Amino acid sequence: MAASQNPIQGSLFGEKKLVETNEVQQTNTSNTSNENLSNQQLKDDAALRPRIKKTSKNANPNIDQEEFSSSKIEGPKWSHHNLPNIDDLTPALRHYVELKIDNPDRVLLYRLGDFFECFFEDAITLSKLLEITLTSKEGGKKIGKVPMAGIPHHASDRYCSELIKKGLSIAICDQLEAAPAKGNKLIKRGITKLITPGTILEEGMLRAKQNNWLVSVLIESKSNPEIINWALAKIDVSTGEFIVQEGKEINNLRQELIKLKAAEVISEKTSISNKSWHEGLIDITEFNQTLFSTLEAETTIKNHYCLNSIHGLGIHPDSLSIRTVGGLIAYLNKTHPNLDNDLKNEIKTNVCIDFPQLKNSKIGLIIDNQTRKNLELTTTQKNGKFHGSLLWAIDKTLTAMGGRCIRSWLEEPLTDVYAIQNRQKIINLLVKSSTLRRKIRAVLRSMGDLERLSGRAGAQQAGARDLIAIAEGINRLPILQKFLHDPIFKESKYFDSLLNLDKELTEIASKITNEIIDNPPLSLSEGGIIYDGINPILDGLRNQLDDHNSWLASQELQERKNSNINNLKLQYHRSFGYFLAVSKAKSINVPNHWIRRQTLTNEERFVTPGLKEREGKIFQVRARISQVEYEIFCKLRTMTGNRSNIIRKAAKAISYLDVLSGLAELAATNNYIQPNIIISDNPEKSRKISIIGGRHPVVEQILNDKVFVPNDIDLGSKTDLIILSGPNASGKSCYLRQIGILQIMTQMGSWIPAKAADIGIADQIFTRVGAVDDLASGQSTFMVEMIETAFILNKATDKSLVLLDEIGRGTSTFDGLSIAWSVSEFLAKKIKSRSIFATHYHELNQISEYIDNVENYQVIVQYKNNSLSFLHKVKRGGTNKSYGIEAARLAGVPKEVVNNAKNILNNLEKNSSNNIKIIQPMKN
DSSP: OOOOSSSSOSOSSOHHHHHHHHHTHHHHHHHTSOSOOOHHHHHHHHHHSOOOOOSOOBOOOOOOOOOOOOOOOSSOSOOSTTSSOGGGSOHHHHHHHHHHHHOTTEEEEEEETTEEEEEHHHHHHHHHHHTOOOEEEEOOTTTOEEEEEEEEGGGHHHHHHHHHHTTOEEEEEEESSOOOSSSOOOOOEEEEEEEOTTSOOOGGGSOTTSOOOEEEEEEEEOSSTTOEEEEEEEEOTTTOOEEEEEESOHHHHHHHHHHHTOSEEEEOHHHHHOGGGTTTTOOEEEOOSGGGSHHHHHHHHHHHHTOSOSGGGSSOTTSHHHHHHHHHHHHHHHHSBOOOTTOOSOOOBOOOOOOOEEOOTTSSOEEOHHHHHHHTSSSOTTTOOSTTSHHHHHOOOOSHHHHHHHHHHHHSOOOOHHHHHHHHHHHHHHHHOHHHHHHHHHHHTTOOOHHHHHHHHHTTOOOHHHHHHHHHHHHHHHHHHHHOOSHHHHHSSTTHHHHTOOHHHHHHHHHHHHHBOSBOOSOSSSOOOBOTTSOHHHHHHHHHHHHHHHHHHHHHHHHHHHHTOTTOEEEEETTTEEEEEEEGGGGGGOOTTOEEEEEOSSEEEEEOHHHHHHHHHHHHHHHHHHHHHHHHHHHHHHHHHTTHHHHHHHHHHHHHHHHHHHHHHHHHHHTOBOOEEOOOSOHHHHTOEEEEEEOOHHHHHHOSSSOOOOEEEEESSSOSEEEEEOOTTSSHHHHHHHHHHHHHHHHHTOOBSSSEEEEOOOSEEEEEEOOOOBGGGTBOHHHHHHHHHHHHHHHOOTTOEEEEEOTTTTSOHHHHHHHHHHHHHIIIIIIOOEEEEEESOGGGGGGGGTOTTEEEEEEEEEEETTEEEEEEEEEESOOSOOOHHHHHHHTTOOHHHHHHHHHHHHHHHHHSOSSOOOSSOOOO
């Protein structure tokens, strides 16, 4: 890399400073003659010349970047690490190959100076995927050049994020000791962490408002092949959440995996061999089978949590769950090994995780994957985008913690009436008190992600700015505490950690704020992190550095006088050190003791023996300062990391408050109401869904220039099944989805867009909306439709909410009508679930004539002068026309085709049975 023509404009010192420092030159020289002062001498110097702590400081120096060589290798000879003889390689490359042998399936990033380098096949992979230059490095006398590609260490998060997105795992080999000042000694290096899609901690690689789940799954088959037990453990290493659940049906396991959208799933060989739970769904990472055994898993768990027994976890010791949990922790031991050799306990990972919590799958509203997709809870059905989803419409959270929390609430709504009502009461308070709501949200607005920040501190990966963010977040907790004076907050389980703040939190924040400067640099190894007045040794070293800088200032003035060059500047460059810079015209007048260092176009650079000697002393002092600052910082980070569990408890309370205040903001600004949750042992009352003036929360927000047409529903008391008829594009599907969404929002504890609502709790929600071919499985549209219908009819109960759209349309008219008719009767007479069946088969309106709990609804349309208008209004009563041909005309079908279709329809109606009657109703 060519040197900068003018790396630093002007002098290192101001002109006034030159005059002052010239007077103290002789005094300072004696004080700085010994660069190897002992710690006690430094303390004494700090006591004699105390440094005053400054309240703000900006120590973020510009760091010049080394450029990659532009040379290219075409068809590298040594394209793979196993091609050369390992003994012929240089020591560094020999070490690289040894590490690569242990990590054959991971991209190995090897720290060399300011870069992480890759060699051999990894260099080629890196070059192609990240579009960076492929260069070469000398591999040894017998080897010659080997492929090399690298990334700057300070930008590794960004590049690693791209590799993770492409499905790769990464092994980080970092320096385990400081580089020696002199000599060619090989620096000690080792694998410090493995980055896999499910174990990332780095902020730049994570989605702020979404959990990054690492999942462990085990399958256990009994003597009866139809009975298969499974256990699933999921952990977000960035937040510490650890949840375990068990089940018996493979389909339930598949549904859970689809819902989780796990970043990585691990298992052992025997479980993987049973492909029924993962084939065509997700890729599985195979892990050591022995570590999933009962004995190994129990030992791993006890070592990690420092327990004498695992009985206190609430998980049966011989269960499949214990093996799943143990295997997952063992995987973390490998991917995030604990490098602290001074620890006396057996903890082998530096990831801080909560105790595993056993999840009861029967608690909470059950929503299968197809229903989540149809109702567009977190992504749209058409293109999988966040914009246009229900979460997009209702998420008014201000923190990343709150964003993850509301997603969790939406994905797993409650069935506990009292828990739902507790959330409603808090939202009610915040809706009524707009001042309190605004104050809370003002404090939350600039809150950092304490969950993940504390996780990085616990894993000893946090930077100085991370600790500052933790301190700032903790300092906001007492402010939030003052706002939670209403008794409703004490009744809730959510806010205990906020109402009873742990004193250790304020101690942590105080220490961080007192010791780390306001705006610390990103680098932890170059100093400029710690305030003056914190450590006497550090203050003594900084005094020495000030003395050296005073000498440099006086030396510039002295050399300017000796040379009679008034524009002489004493400058510094990262690559060349200190030098005297003069113009080309003045270079002929320089003194004899000056040594030419570099020639540029318009400038000559010189050094003197005294300047080079002083430069060495300055570098030594700076190195000692950086080391002392790093040690102080590491103590702070360790102290913070040891209390990450306390910080995370407070973070959880903040996330709940953020969600509830966000839902209150949503309700207050969008005219939502609090639905009445029905509590009754009478089925006719407890199953009721009565909504007046209900609106679809997503469509309402998207219709900026139009007014959404509200609709009512009365279901579950006297009516169990609604037959909803009307033409396409009239709003039937929107109405179906609206009812399902309002049920989910109610069981989240949220308010809903309506004028009034009385809603009973549902145990499950099922939808079947639209159908497409499943080409991967070789299934047609109609077969997909029937599979989904069969799933609903086999799983629904009288407490379920079933929303069906157009069953039987994938086959002939009479076949389809027969199936739709039979399904309707089965829902109304056998299951008696609360159901809405949207259909074009207006013949189904006849069912209400002989089944009492069936009601007909229709979407109103206006047909005048051969023109069809959709009013999007749902009313009682059935329709006897589908208006399909008119819908085709509105869609732009050619007029000739439309007219011909009308003639064909008239002939069909004359020659077919227009008044289809049920001959033999289904028996009860």
